[in-house]
Amino acid sequence: MATVLSVSGSPSATSRTTGLLRHLDARLLAQGHEVTRLDVRSLPAEPLLRADVRHPAIVAAAALFERADGIVIGTPIYKAAYSGLLKSLLDLLPQYALAGKAVLPLATGGSTAHVLAIDYALRPVLASMGAAYIAPGWFTLDRHITLGEAGAVSVAAESAVGLERVTDQFSAALCDRRAPVGAVL
Known part of the structure; x- marks a missing residue:
């Protein structure tokens, strides 16, 4: 199967965005x-702040992007846009760091007023970085994500169904892309 890089752009140590990603990772x-x-x-x-693309941690992060077949990018939405922390990393990656890759954008936020941030803020950046396939993104309200003890995450039914659907579409795209030329899909 495929290698997936699951990227959390949340600055918070107790992040619902990260929790949602771990749920999806499973x-x-x-x-x-x-x-x-x-x-x-x-x-x-x-x-990150000084744009030091030669720093070993940044080089290692860029290598993770390069090795991945698919990338899930999760971010909280702040002021109708993805996090500045995520932006800092994306700015340091090579221009076409997503070339040939499938990408699944996810976002979390406190209000449905931010639901279009994936399409109007994040998707254009992902496309400009050469993503071969950008799955339909998914926005989840913060209140639909519950973080429990020992890292347990639960997602409210009204969000879980859509999240599962886009995750499965992303997974299918990864499988299709990994099939040998001429394979029947």
Whole structure:
């Protein structure tokens, strides 16, 4: 199966966005994919802020993007846009870091007023970075994500169904892209 990089652009240590990604990671693992996690907040701030593309942590993060077949990008929405932390990392990656890759954009926020942020703020950046396929994104209200003890995450039914649908579409796209030329899909 495919190698997936699961990227959290949340600056919070107790992030619902990260929790949602871990919930989704479990589904992708159950479907046979290999999942690698990258919490952007774990990268050192200095090289992110100074655009130090030669810093070993930034080089290692860029290598994770390069090795992945697919990338899930999760971000909280602040002021109708994806997080500045995520933007800092995306700015340091090579221009076509997503070339040939399938990407699933996810967002969380406190209001449905931010639901279009994926399409109007994040999707254009992902497309400009050369993504071969951008799955339909999914916005989840913060109140639909519950973080429990020991990392347990639950997603309210009204969000879970849509999240499962876009995750499965992303997974299918990964499988289709990994099929040998001439294979019947």
